[in-house]
Amino acid sequence: MKLSRRCFLSFSIGGAAGTALTPLPWKIADDLSIWSQNWPWTPVPADGAYQYVDTTCTLCPGHCGIRVRKVDGRAVKIESREAAAMNAHGGICLLGLSGLQLLYGPTRIPGPMKRNGQRGQGNFAPVTWREAIEDLTAKLADIREQGKPQSLACLAPEGDGTVSRLMQRFAAAYGTPNLMTMPSMADGYRAALRLTQGIDGHVGLDVENCDLLLSFGSALLEGYGSAPRMMRAVNRIKAQHGKLLQVEPRLSKTAAKADLWLAAKPGTEADLALAMAHVIITRQRYDEGFAADHIEGFADFAAMVRRGYAPKAVAKTTGVDARKIVEAALAFSDAKRPLAVWGRGKGQMAGSLKEVLAVNSLNALMGRINRPGGMLGIPAYDYIRWPEAGRDGIAAAGLQSGRADGGGTPRYPHAGQLVHRFIDRVQAGKSQIQALLVGECNPCYHLAHTEQVKAAMDAIPYIVSFSSFWDETALQADLVLPSHLYLERYEDIPLTTGASRPLVGLCRPVVDPLLDTQHPGDTLIQIAHGLKGSVAEAFPWTGYTDCLKQSLSGHWAKMIAKGAWMADNAPVADWDRAFNTPTGKLVLMNAELAQVYRAKAAAPQGDAERYPLQLIPYDTIRLSSRYGGSPPFMVKTVSDRVLKGQDGFVQINPDTAGRLGFAEGDRALLATPLGQAPVRIHLDAGTMPDVVAMPNGLGHTTDDPFLAGKGVNPNRLIGTVEDPASGMNMAWGIRAKLIRA
Amino acid sequence: MSRSDDAQAKEIEGDAHPAAPPKANGAVSYIILFFIIGFALSVAFGWGLFPRLLYSQKNQPVDFNHKLHVALVDDGCQSCHFFRPDGTFAGSPRMAQCIDCHSEMQGQSENEAIFFEQYVLKGHEVPWRVYARQPDCVFFSHSAHVYGAKLDCVTCHGRTGDSERLRPYEENLISGYSRDIWGHNIAGFKQNTWDRMKMDDCAECHARHDTLHDSSVQTGRDACFVCHK
Numbered sequence: 001m002k003l004s005r006r007c008f009l010s011f012s013i014g015g016a017a018g019t020a021l022t023p024l025p026w027k028i029a030d031d032l033s034i035w036s037q038n039w040p041w042t043p044v045p046a047d048g049a050y051q052y053v054d055t056t057c058t059l060c061p062g063h064c065g066i067r068v069r070k071v072d073g074r075a076v077k078i079e080s081r082e083a084a085a086m087n088a089h090g091g092i093c094l095l096g097l098s099g100l101q102l103l104y105g106p107t108r109i110p111g112p113m114k115r116n117g118q119r120g121q122g123n124f125a126p127v128t129w130r131e132a133i134e135d136l137t138a139k140l141a142d143i144r145e146q147g148k149p150q151s152l153a154c155l156a157p158e159g160d161g162t163v164s165r166l167m168q169r170f171a172a173a174y175g176t177p178n179l180m181t182m183p184s185m186a187d188g189y190r191a192a193l194r195l196t197q198g199i200d201g202h203v204g205l206d207v208e209n210c211d212l213l214l215s216f217g218s219a220l221l222e223g224y225g226s227a228p229r230m231m232r233a234v235n236r237i238k239a240q241h242g243k244l245l246q247v248e249p250r251l252s253k254t255a256a257k258a259d260l261w262l263a264a265k266p267g268t269e270a271d272l273a274l275a276m277a278h279v280i281i282t283r284q285r286y287d288e289g290f291a292a293d294h295i296e297g298f299a300d301f302a303a304m305v306r307r308g309y310a311p312k313a314v315a316k317t318t319g320v321d322a323r324k325i326v327e328a329a330l331a332f333s334d335a336k337r338p339l340a341v342w343g344r345g346k347g348q349m350a351g352s353l354k355e356v357l358a359v360n361s362l363n364a365l366m367g368r369i370n371r372p373g374g375m376l377g378i379p380a381y382d383y384i385r386w387p388e389a390g391r392d393g394i395a396a397a398g399l400q401s402g403r404a405d406g407g408g409t410p411r412y413p414h415a416g417q418l419v420h421r422f423i424d425r426v427q428a429g430k431s432q433i434q435a436l437l438v439g440e441c442n443p444c445y446h447l448a449h450t451e452q453v454k455a456a457m458d459a460i461p462y463i464v465s466f467s468s469f470w471d472e473t474a475l476q477a478d479l480v481l482p483s484h485l486y487l488e489r490y491e492d493i494p495l496t497t498g499a500s501r502p503l504v505g506l507c508r509p510v511v512d513p514l515l516d517t518q519h520p521g522d523t524l525i526q527i528a529h530g531l532k533g534s535v536a537e538a539f540p541w542t543g544y545t546d547c548l549k550q551s552l553s554g555h556w557a558k559m560i561a562k563g564a565w566m567a568d569n570a571p572v573a574d575w576d577r578a579f580n581t582p583t584g585k586l587v588l589m590n591a592e593l594a595q596v597y598r599a600k601a602a603a604p605q606g607d608a609e610r611y612p613l614q615l616i617p618y619d620t621i622r623l624s625s626r627y628g629g630s631p632p633f634m635v636k637t638v639s640d641r642v643l644k645g646q647d648g649f650v651q652i653n654p655d656t657a658g659r660l661g662f663a664e665g666d667r668a669l670l671a672t673p674l675g676q677a678p679v680r681i682h683l684d685a686g687t688m689p690d691v692v693a694m695p696n697g698l699g700h701t702t703d704d705p706f707l708a709g710k711g712v713n714p715n716r717l718i719g720t721v722e723d724p725a726s727g728m729n730m731a732w733g734i735r736a737k738l739i740r741a
Numbered sequence: 742m743s744r745s746d747d748a749q750a751k752e753i754e755g756d757a758h759p760a761a762p763p764k765a766n767g768a769v770s771y772i773i774l775f776f777i778i779g780f781a782l783s784v785a786f787g788w789g790l791f792p793r794l795l796y797s798q799k800n801q802p803v804d805f806n807h808k809l810h811v812a813l814v815d816d817g818c819q820s821c822h823f824f825r826p827d828g829t830f831a832g833s834p835r836m837a838q839c840i841d842c843h844s845e846m847q848g849q850s851e852n853e854a855i856f857f858e859q860y861v862l863k864g865h866e867v868p869w870r871v872y873a874r875q876p877d878c879v880f881f882s883h884s885a886h887v888y889g890a891k892l893d894c895v896t897c898h899g900r901t902g903d904s905e906r907l908r909p910y911e912e913n914l915i916s917g918y919s920r921d922i923w924g925h926n927i928a929g930f931k932q933n934t935w936d937r938m939k940m941d942d943c944a945e946c947h948a949r950h951d952t953l954h955d956s957s958v959q960t961g962r963d964a965c966f967v968c969h970k
Contacts (some may be wrong), residue, residue, distance in 0.1 A: 002771075009770040014779025022787020023928045027795070030923070031915035037878050040917055044877045047832065049825050 021142040028423050048072030054563045056505035059487040059627055060346070061158060061184070061497040062086055062226030064096055065563065068487065068510045074508050075100055079227065079698075081572040083505075083563060086495055091228025094634050095624045101631035102485065103514070103597075107469045108703045110515045111484035119458065122475050122703070129518060129526075132481055137530030139462055140174070143434050149175030149398035151432050153422065155397070155459075156181050156439035157627060161492040161504075162203075162551050165384050166524045167439060173389045173538035174526065175398030178433070180405065180417040186344030186497065187728055188356040191414040195596075196587045197369075197377040198580030204376030204500035205341055207233035211242035211373065212335035214328070216269045216359050217344040220244075221254045222621040224346050225498040243335065245328050247272060250618060251686025252650065260328055263688050264318040266616050266732045267601055271359035272325065273340070274597075275314035278305040279329035280365050286333070287367030287416060292577060295364060297589030299441030304589065304597060305403070318689075333630070337373030338366055345619030345696070347497065348626065351595050352730035364586055370578050377578070378502055381494045383567055384551050389481045389538035399535060399646065412727035414596070420448060420720040420729045421701075427456040435462040440520065440625050441484055444472035448731060449719040450672055466520050469628055470702055483520040484553055488513045490548055491521075492559075494567070498543055502567040504552075506559040519544045592713045599725035606673040606735025613656070615672055615692045616733035617714035623697030630697055632706040641682045642695055648711025651684040652738075653691040660738055667741040672734045674719050678741060692736055792927040796911040796920050801855055803856045804907050811902045818894045830883035832868045836860065855921040870910035872921040873898060873938060890950070899935035943968070951964055 013098070017528055019025060038044075051070040061462040065083020078099050080092035102108075112132035127135070143152055152174060158181045171179040207213065207230065218224045234244055234257065242597075246258035247269055253719055254274035255261045264272045280286050281302045291298045311322040311329075318325075332338045342359040344351055360375065368374035391399070391590050405422035407415045417478040425431040436457075447453045450472075457476045459465060465477035468485050483489075486507050517527075521544030528539040541547035549556050555565045579586050587593060604614055622637045624630045642649050650663070650670060657667060666681045670692065671704045679694070687693050698711030722733040814820035821834040839861070849923045860867050875881060886892045894902070911920035921928065923936035931937045934946070947963070 004771070006768065007771050007775040011775040013777040014776035014781075015783040016779075018780035018783030019787055022784055022791070024787040024791050025925070027927065028915065031795075031913055034876055034916040034918060038876045038916070050827060050829060187956070209957075243939075550969070 013354070022105040035040055043230040045071060045074070045076060048074075053508065053510045054083070055510055056083075056493045056507045056563070057099065057738065058097060058491065058493060058507055059095050059102075059289050059624070059628060060093075060223070061186070061296060062093075062223075062496075063231070063493050063495050063505055064092060064226050064228060065505065066092060066096060066099075070510065071303060073511060075103065081563075083371040086499060087232075089228075089232055090360060090673060091226035091232060093223060094621060094637065095223075095626075096227075096467075096628070098631035098633040099487065101467075102628045102631060103487050103511070105469075105631065107471075107629075107702065108485075108515055109266075109468060109470055109474065109480055109517070110251045111454060111482065113482075115478045119478070120454075120476055121379075124480065124581050129481075129516070132479060132525050133294075133523070133530055136464060136481075137527055140437060140527070141531055144151055144394050145173065147394060147397065148432075148434070149394055150178060150401040150404075151434040152176045153178040153433050153435070154180070154405065154437045154439070155419065155439040155441065155443055158182055158184055158186055158379055160494045160496055162548055163491055163521050165386070165436075166521050166539075166544075169386065169389055170524050170528055170535075172399065173391065173395060174531070175391070175395030175536045177399050177401065177403045177421070178405070180407075180419045180422060182443065183348070183419055183729060185347035185349070185356075187416065188353060188726075189342070189730075190416065191353055191726060192356045192360050195357070195379050195414065195593060196364070196581075197578075198582075198587075199377040199379055201377065201379040202496040203498065204378045205339060205498040206373050206376060206500040207339065207341075207498070208500070209237075209373035210335075210339035210368075211240065212245070212332060212338040213237060213243075214245040214332050214338060214340040214362065215247065215254065215583075216273065216340070216342050216355065217246075217248045218347065219252060219254055219345045219619045219621070220246075221257060222252065222346065222619055224341075225342065227621060233665070242600060243331055245331060247618060249688040249691055250684075252620075253289050254616065255686075260324070261319045262307065262318075262324055262328055266614060266691065267604065268275075268314075268318040270352060270355040270358040270601065271309060271314045271353070272318045272320060273362055274305050274309040275311045275318070276329035276332060277301075277358070277361055277365060277381065278309045278314075279311060279326050279360070280333045281305060283330075285330070286365040290367030291365070292699050294367075294369070294579070294585050296581065296583045296585040296587045297593070300594070301530075301589035304594070327414040332362065333366060337368065337371075339363065339368055345617075346625075348619070348696075349617070349732075351728075351732075352601070353728060354599060354601070354723070354728035357593060357596060361588055364588055369586060370575075376500055378499075378722075380693045381502065381504070381567055383494075383504065383555070386551070388720060390534045392534040395534065403490070404433065406727065410537075414726040415728050418727050418729075419443070421727065423447065423449075423453055423456045426459050427452055429459065435461050435464070436460045438463065438465045438467070438473050438477070440466055440468065442467065442471040442473045442629075444476055445713060446625065446627075446715060448715055450713065450720070466523065467627070468517060471627070471629065472701055472705070475702060478508065481520075481523050482515065482517040484509075484513050484517045484520060487511060488517070489519050490545055492548060492552060503564055503587040504555075504559070504567050505564045508560075508563075525705075530603050539690070585689035596725040599723070602721045602724060604731065604732065604734050605719050605721055608735060611672065611735035611737045613652075613690050613692050613734050613736045613738065615650075615670065615694060615714065615717060615736035618693050620695050620697070623695055625696035626668050629700055629704065629707050635710065638695075643698060644680070646710050647678075647680045648694070648698050650679045651687045653687045653689045654685055654693070656689045656691075657681060657683050661740070662738065668740050669739040670717065670736055671739055672736045674717055674734065676739070677717060679712060679738075681738075687700045691733075692738065767877075788927065797914055798909040799870060800909055800910055801870055801907040802816055803860070804852045806852075806906065807902050807904045809905070824887075826886060829886045833871055836864070836866050839867075870912075870919070871911060872919050874919060875922065875938070876916075876918060878969055880968050896934050897938065899933065940968075 041161050045128040048071045055064045064079040064087040067079045067081040070079040080090040084088040112127050112129050116123040116125050130207050154171050193199050198236050221232045225232050243259045244256040245260045247262045247264050249263050249266050249706045250253045311325040315322040340359045340362040342356045361418045363375045405418040406412050407417040414511045426433050463477045464479045465474040466481050467474040468482045474480050476685045487510040492506050495503045529536045559565045662681045664683045670679045694714045699713030700708045718734045722730040723730040823831050924936045
C-alpha cells in the first residue's frame with residue numbers, strides 16, 4: 001500500500017464529512033458565541049437581595065437627597081430621591097451618580113498611617129488607631145504644656161452640623177482661636193447678611209418661586225448650589241416665559257441658555273450691578289413702599305450710584321454696552337419676582353464683599369427680601385444646644401491671643417476667617433504654628449497658589465489629615481486619620497447653601513465601613529478624651545453616634561424615619577422682627593457699607609505689560625473641584641476640547657489667538673507671575689478677548705491612576721488678591737501670557 | 742509527481758508507446774478506505790471523545806442531600822430556594838438560612854462535618870456551583886414562571902428534590918457555563934423538559950402554551966431584550 005496525496009485528501013474529506021455529522025461544529029460555535037458574549041474577564045457583580053437606602057449626598061454643599069441601591073452588602077447604584085431636601089423633585093448630578101467610584105476607588109486610605117522618611121515622599125507606615133490617637137494626643141498635650149494652644153490650627157470643610165461644631169468645640173476647649181473653614185461664597189454671603197440684615201446665618205434663594213434670575217457668574221446649570229434644584233428652577237422659569245440674565249466673561253452653559261448675556265470684564269461685576277441699580281433708581285423702578293418702610297440709607301445709596309455708576313461710565317469699565325446695562329436693569333425691574341444671585345461658578349471660589357453687597361442691593365431695591373421668590377435671611381441653625389464647654393487657664397489664655405489670620409479683628413471686621421492670610425503668615429514665618437489638623441478637605445489642591453500652600457505646610461512641623469483619600473494634603477501629612485466616607489456614616493446635614501427652608505437632612509450609613517477608617521466625630525472625641533482635663537470634659541459623649549442622638553434629641557426618630565427634619569427657625573415673615581439691625585431695617589447704606597463701596601477694586605495680580613492676558617478659572621459640571629476629586633465616570637465625560645489624553649486645554653478667543661499666532665490644538669506654555677504650565681489651545685468665540693479660561697478640577701498631582709497628571713490645576717497658577725474692604729480673597733484670575741511651546 | 746504527470750512528460754519526450762492504463766481499482770479502494778477511516782474517526786471523536794474533552798467535572802464543596810432536607814422542611818423547595826419579599830428569587834440558600842438549623846452540628850456524617858467546620862464555624866458562604874446558572878446576559882424571572890405561569894420546579898430543574906447526592910458539576914471549558922444548559926446529550930436531544938435550558942427550550946414551551954407576547958414592533962413577538970439584557 002502506498003500512501004498518496006489522494007489518500008490524505010480522502011482522509012480529510014472523510015473526516016470533514018464525519019465531523020459534519022457530529023454535534024461538534026454546532027456545539028463549538030454555540031459555546032464560542034456564549035463565550036464571546038460573556039467575556040470571562042468582564043466582572044459580573046454577584047446577585048443577591050436588593051435593598052434601597054435613603055441618605056443625603058455630602059459631596060458638595062448642595063446636599064441632595066439620594067437613594068442607594070444595594071445588592072446584599074454592596075452598594076451598586078446611586079439614584080436621585082424625591083426628598084424633603086434640596087432636590088425636592090429629584091434629580092442628581094454627575095458627581096452624585098459617580099459617588100460609588102469614590103467609595104470603592106483605589107485612592108482610599110486603608111487605615112491610620114504615620115509618615116516615614118521625608119515629608120512629601122509619600123512613605124507611610126500603617127499604625128493602629130490607638131497608636132495614632134496616642135501619638136497625636138501626646139503632641140497636642142505637649143503644645144498645651146508649653147502654654148501655646150494657639151499654635152494649633154484647624155482647617156475644616158464648610159458646614160454647620162455636629163461634625164463642624166465638634167471641631168469648633170475642640171478648638172475652643174483646647175484653646176486655639178485658629179479654626180478656619182475652606183473659603184467659598186458662603187463667606188461673602190454671611191458677611192453681607194450680617195452687614196445688611198444683622199443676621200448671623202445663611203442666605204436663602206427662593207429660586208422655586210422667582211420669575212427672573214439674574215446671575216453674576218453663577219454656574220446655575222453647572223453645579224451651583226444643588227445642581228438638580230437649580231436646573232429645575234431655570235427650566236421652570238424658561239417654560240413660564242420668565243427670564244434668565246447671566247453676567248459672565250465666557251459663554252458658559254448658563255450664559256448660552258440666558259435671554260441676555262452680559263460679558264463684563266472679570267472683576268467689574270460689582271460696578272455692573274451698581275449701574276443696574278442706577279437705572280432702577282433713576283427711572284423710579286424700585287419698590288418704593290419697601291424702600292420707605294424697610295430700607296435704611298436709601299438716599300445715600302441712591303446718591304452714590306447716581307454719582308459714580310451711570311451706565312455710560314460703567315460701560316467703559318465693564319466693557320458692556322450701556323444700552324445692554326439698561327436693558328438688563330429694565331428686565332430685572334419689570335419682572336414680578338426677580339432674584340439676583342451671587343457666587344462665581346459653583347460658589348467655591350472667593351469673591352469681593354462689594355460685589356455681593358451690590359448684587360444684594362438689587363434684590364433690596366426691588367423689595368425681594370423675605371418674600372416668595374426672593375432672597376431670604378435665614379438665621380443660623382440652633383438645634384445643637386450643647387452646654388457651654390468649660391475652659392481651663394491655658395485655653396482661656398490661648399483664645400485671648402487673637403487669630404493668626406486676623407479674621408474678625410478690627411482690621412478685618414467683616415471676615416470671619418482669612419485662610420489665605422493664614423497661609424501667607426505661616427509661610428513667611430510670622431505665625432508660629434506647631435500643628436495643623438486638616439478636616440475632610442484638600443487645601444494643597446484647592447487653595448489659591450498651591451506652591452505657597454505647600455511651602456506653608458512645610459513650615460508647620462506636625463500636620464494631621466482626616467482625609468479618606470490619598471489627596472495632595474494627605475500626602476503632606478505626618479499622620480493620617482482616615483474618615484468614613486459619606487456612604488459609611490451618620491451625620492446631620494443642615495442645608496445652608498441657598499436653601500430657602502431650614503431643613504436638616506440625615507446622612508446615614510449605606511454600607512459597613514470598607515476599610516479601617518473612623519467617623520471624624522469619633523476621632524475628635526477620642527483625641528479630646530486623650531487630652532484629659534477640661535478638654536475631655538467638654539466632650540461628655542461616648543462616641544459620635546451618642547453625640548448626634550443627644551444633639552437631635554426628640555428629632556432623631558423623625559430623621560431616621562423621614563431622612564430629614566424641618567428645623568424650627570423658619571424665616572421670619574414679621575417685618576418688625578425681620579432685620580436684626582439697630583433701626584430694624586435692611587441697611588442699604590451706612591458708614592460701614594460706604595467704606596466697603598469706596599474701596600477700590602483690586603486689579604488682578606501681575607503686570608499688564610508683561611502679562612497681556614487674564615487667566616480665569618471656570619467650573620464645569622463634568623468635573624469636581626472638591627474633596628475626593630472627580631471619579632473616573634466624570635473624567636470620561638469631559639470633552640476632548642477640554643482634556644485630550646493628558647493634555648489640558650485652555651479656551652481663548654479666536655481673535656486673540658490669531659493675534660498671538662496660535663491655532664486650534666497648538667501647544668503653548670501658559671505663564672503667570674506665579675509659574676507656568678504646558679497647555680493646548682482651544683479656540684472659542686464665546687470667550688472674551690484677552691481672556692484665557694481654564695477648568696477647575698484637573699491637574700491633580702497624586703497617584704490616582706484615573707485623575708492625576710491630566711491637565712493643569714488653575715490654583716497652581718493663580719494667587720490671592722485681597723479685597724481691600726474685607727480682606728477676603730477676591731482674586732478673579734490672574735494676569736497671564738501664552739508662550740509658544 | 743503523479744501518474745498523469747508522468748504520462749504527460751513521456752508525451753513531451755516523444756515516446757511512441759501509449760501510456761499504460763492506471764491501476765484504477767487499487768487506487769480507488771485506497772481512497773475509499775481512507776475516506777472511511779477519516780469519517781469513522783471524526784464521528785467517533787465528535788460523539789465520543791469531544792464531549793469528555795469539552796467538560797471538566799468538578800465536585801460540589803459539600804455533598805448536599807436534597808431528599809433528606811425536603812423531608813424535614815414544611816414548604817418544599819421554597820423552604821430554602823425562596824422568593825424574597827420584593828419578588829426576586831434567592832437562588833441557592835445562603836449561610837444565613839442554613840444556620841437556622843445548623844447553628845449546631847446536625848448528625849455525624851462526613852459532609853456535615855465539612856459543612857460545619859469549613860463554613861459554619863468560619864462564617865464563610867458555601868461556594869455552590871449552580872447547575873442552572875444562565876449566562877449573565879440572560880434575564881430570567883422565577884417569579885413570572887412560578888407564580889404567573891404556575892410552573893413547578895421539576896419542569897425545569899428535574900427531580901433534584903429526590904436526589905440524595907449532588908452530581909458533579911460539569912463546566913464547559915469554552916463558555917465556562919454548566920453542562921445543564923446545553924443538556925447532557927451532546928446532540929442536544931432531550932426526553933424531558935428539564936434536560937436542556939437553551940433559548941429554543943424556552944421558546945418551545947412559550948409557543949406550546951401560546952404565551953408569546955408582542956413587545957417587538959418588528960416581529961410582533963417577544964423582543965430580544967425581554968430576556969437578553
